[in-house]
Amino acid sequence: MIIAILSILVHILNIITIIYMIFKEKRSANSIISWALILTLLPYIGFILFLLIGRKIKKSDIFIMKKSKMEFFKTYTDQLDQMRISNDSIKNSSNYEIIRAIESMEYSPYRNNNEVELFFDGKELFNEILDSLRKAEKSINIQFYIFKDDEIGSQILKILKEKAKSGVEVRLLYDSVGSRSLTKKKLKSVIDAGVKTGEFFPAILKLVNLNMNFRNHRKIIVIDNKIGFVGGFNVGDEYLGKDPKFGYWRDTHIKFDGSAVKDLNLRFLSDWNYATKENIDLTSVLKDFKSNTIYDFNYSEPGIQIISSGPNPYNRYEIKWSYLEMIQKAKDYIYIQSPYLILDQSIADSLKLASISGVDIKIMIPGKGDHPFVYWANLVYAGELLNFGIEIYHYDKNAFLHSKTVVIDDRVCSIGTANMDTRSCELNFEVNALIYCKDIAKKQREQFEKDMLLSNRLTLKEYNNRSNYVKIKEGFSKLFSSLL
Missing domain, CATH: 1.10.1200 (Non-ribosomal Peptide Synthetase Peptidyl Carrier Protein; Chain A)
Incomplete structure (x- = not known):
């Protein structure tokens, strides 16, 4: 009964x-x-x-900055807009329309006077991260979706403890689901050393999280408000190629210094404020922006816009729109790398239109999946694009491609945490760096071409000849692709 x-x-x-x-x-x-x-x-x-x-996220859970901070940002961005009105060098640049569109979406101002270093290998990146952390003098703000207490994670935590004991202000923010193994017990020695920790959307019960559909997928490090890291790598030994399941881990990350670091730091502090409720004085973070010697409004390279997005009550999906803006403004080529290719219809249609308009489009996805159904869902959307002349490449099956990049025309590239899928565009909290620089875009394009040598091209003939068993798996995966 x-x-x-x-x-x-x-x-x-x-x-x-x-x-x-x-x-x-x-x-x-x-x-x-x-x-x-x-x-x-x-x-x-x-x-x-x-x-x-x-479930859709509750409006009360969506991060909104305090009114006083919003007013401060508005006053400052109004000043920026006034200075840009008379700036002909930006207006005459080939990237002006992209820059202005993205600036109008959120707090994503264009910043020049930056130095950017690209990393395509985990060992090289983490050596640089460890070295940079050891040199920190005032502050370390570090945030990852996945942070494991394995070998590389323990090395980073050790440095954070040492720096906190020496007087450096250290904040560590991690996602409750992605970093579920990072328990309070394991962090006790870190907290006792003076490291401040925060957990994004913590679960009432460790195994049951009613907000698990909305994850903070960002990977951010800001040191002394001067050096920033952002990209696709999380913290874990598998990202150094030590997990036989994945093999070599191919990803993309950047280290940069210059005026755009403050915007990345503001992104971190916004998340930190939401997760910990710590009242942070932003004066010291923003003070350098007021100096014209630090922030010259002339258009020059490398320019950077830090753009972030996440669930919001107005359905403003800034990163998805930035992808659309890049696709629509491309004239020669579009090269995309993403572990997940579960496309929003607007992005799929824009890619098809660009391709039949003569733009060379190449998309690279993994040769194997890291989650059930994802590999087959990728194939569904890849097959649809093949019919419009778009080239699809499967990266080396003995490795795993996790890079989240878009580069167009040797002039603009996007590097960050957002995949080319609906989850990243609408559900997760993400952050990308849009880099306006011929040299950086060229390096990104050249790395894509190197990766092509390790990849297998999926032809339309091969796709059309797939077995009925594969078609069934694809159909089932597509049916539930919006949930992946």
């Missing part, structure tokens, strides 16, 4: 949930259909899954 009543209640709740999704929530039709199928065919499991990964 009790079981029968519970069964009826679950079915009623599922029906109410479906109706609510249709009439009250701003979801894509694919998402509604996918969840309706799950809730209907698997009512009990589906209801639990919906609670964990299906």
Whole structure:
């Protein structure tokens, strides 16, 4: 009797949930259909899954900066806008439309006078990170989606403890789901050493997190408000190629210094303020912006815009729109690397239109998947693009491609944490660096071409000749691709 009543209640709740999704929530039709199928065919499991990964985020949980800080930023950005109005050098640049579009989306001002160093290998990157952390004098702000206490993680934590003991202000922010192994117990010695720690969207129970669908996927390091790191690498031994499951880990990260570092630091401090409720005085972070010797408004290279996005009540998906802006402004080529190719329809259509307009488009995805269904979902969207002349490459099957990059025309490239998928564009909290520099864009394009030598090109003939078994797996994966 009790079981029968519970069964009826679950079915009623599922029906109410479906109706609510249709009439009250701003979801894509694919998402509604996918969840309706799950809730209907698997009512009990589906209801639990919906609670964990299906709910839209509460508006109260969406990060909004304090009114005083917003007013401060508004005053400052108004000053920037006034100075740019008379700046002909930016207006006459080939990237002006992209720069202005992205500046109008969020707090993503164009900054020049930067120095940028690219990293495509984990060992080289982490050697640089460790060395830079050891040289910190005033502050270290470090944030990762995945932070493990394995060999490389322990090395970083050791340095953070040493620096905190020496008087450096150290903040460590990690995601509750991505860094689930980083427990308070394991962090006790770090906290005792004076390191401040914060957990983004912590779970009431470690294994049950009702916000697990909305993750802070950002990877940020800012040292002394002068040096910044951002890109695709997390902290873990597998990112150094030590996990036989993945093999060599191919990713892209940047280290940079200059005026754009402050914007990356503000991104970190915004997340930190939300997670810890620490009231931070931003005066010291922003003071250098007021100096014209530090921030020259003339258009010069390398220029950088730090752009971030995440769930919001207005459906403003800044990073997705930045991808669209780059695709639509490309004239010669578009090279994309992403471990996940689960495309929003607007991005898919823009790529198709660019390709039939004569733009050379090459997309590189992994030769193997790191999650169930993802590999087959990637193939669905890749196959659709092949019909429009877009070239698809599978990276070396003995390695794993995790790089999240877009480069166009040897003039602009995007390097950061956001994949080319719906989750990164609409659900996760992400951050990218848009770099306006011929030399950097050329290096990114040349690295893509090197990666092509290790890749297999997927031809339209090969895709059309795939087995029925593969087609079934693709169809099933596409059905639920909006949930991946």
